Amino acid sequence: MSGTDLSRLCVHTITTKPLSIEEAAVAYNGEGISGITVWRDALAGRDIRATGRMLRDEGLEIVSLCRGGFFPHAASAGRAEAVEDNLRAIAEAAALGAPLLVLVCGAAAGLPLETSRKQILDGIAAIEPAARAAGVQLAIEPLHPMYADTRSAINTLAQANDMAEALNSPWVGVAVDVYHLWWDPMLEQEIMRCGRNGHLLAFHICDWRVPTRDLLLDRGLMGEGCIPVRQIREWVEAAGFKGFHEVEIFSTEYWAGNQQQFLQKIKQAYLHHS
Template identity: 50%
Template sequence: MSNNSTDEPTRDRLAIHTITTKAWPLEVALERYAAAGIGGVSIWVEAIEGMSATAASRAVQASGLQVPALVRGGFFCDSDSRVREQRIDHNRTLIETAAELSAEMLVLVVGATPGESLDRQRGWVQDGIEALIDDAKAANVRLAIEPLHPMYAADKSCINRLTEAREICESIRQPILGIAVDVYHVWWDPNLQREIQLIGANEALFAFHLCDWRVPTRDLLNDRALMGDGCIDIKGFRHMMDAAGFAGWNEVEIFSDEHWSRDQQTFLDEIIDRYARC
């Protein structure tokens, strides 16, 4: 790694997901992120439970932080068509919330239903997203499909590769629809570089989520590692994204029982250090 300070990423492109420092209420997270010189905060819906969107928006505006995303909508899959319609309506509400927070996008974790074919469920996902396009346009909120690792294919996401997300984007063909690339979920894909290039050529690289894959992983949900503590080539991944034209936020999103139990300020300081080094 070069010692030239110009090679180090600036914090104005760094955003932290509120889930990363889950122990902090929203107001505390906003205060601490801003004090650290971080530029953005991606807000999980759990962080604003019990708050009105207006109150949350005021807190964000007072912090001076920008909001790359509201996380997370989606969950379009269910065997009952009435339930699918209810979930589409819920996503409409989330789009309104994202707009009030001045969030750039709503991240979509698309969902999955055990026992249904993945191809059929991907059709439900496309139908659900198509139903939201006009609402997203009216609110000026982008929609970002986030593929999840195949270990979640049974019950959390029927979209597990960038290829599947890209194909839906290419079918719908709306500039307001793109993809959230999370290193934890797609680092293993043998077509990773090609897919990032294709998605970038379509101007559909909307988000870049950072963490690391711990070896050995002790829990498949809540054991993500700090960048540099796992096996993902974070710097190489960043170069692929940049080469494909990505110029957005670098968003740290870490689910970790271990890190949640620590002093969160110390954890935040380490995140900033690892962001600069990895």
């Protein structure tokens, strides 16, 4: 959107990793940013309810908690631990006042992808009652295929949609991240599908740098790369999504710079390239 409307702009705490959550809250508010998604590491050592109040007092809407997931493990003990950790994440989201927990589903390099996928389905089914009881929705976030080795065996929106439909709960949906999904020829069709089903719970934006110099930590600002962010936003909105547009950027380059200036760049990129 070319304009001045920041009412749907959300920033992930990881995007401004050098800032504490207290510093981030003040800085986001100072820049007129409306929403915040909190990464769990930002909560370390803090009273989570008080941190939630602090964020709301700064005028920020808490959009989601990142991240649960990582269900697959070769050993059953590892799978049980993963479920326990996800139950803790749901409790943290509830305490914080976040209505959504984003799931990076996981993959175990020693397991066939099909086995990992079955374990992910089982893991989400195991935590769904707690999510329902806590009033916290769960968003399955498909990750780029370059992360299929260890981060997620769910690599297309079609897979995430299939899984959300199989779980068939109003508490389980999907997250659409342009970085992970922009290349998929089925993207528009699958966005419409999750929109129709009420499963489209979150929308994450950034850009794919050309060239990309690192598999994990070289994401770009919207407009700096080759992702048609605005096109995908139009699809998401045509699918009925009315939530926040969440800027999630992992970048050693941006993390090394001044974070206040980075937030100003994020605003400009949001207004002009998304």
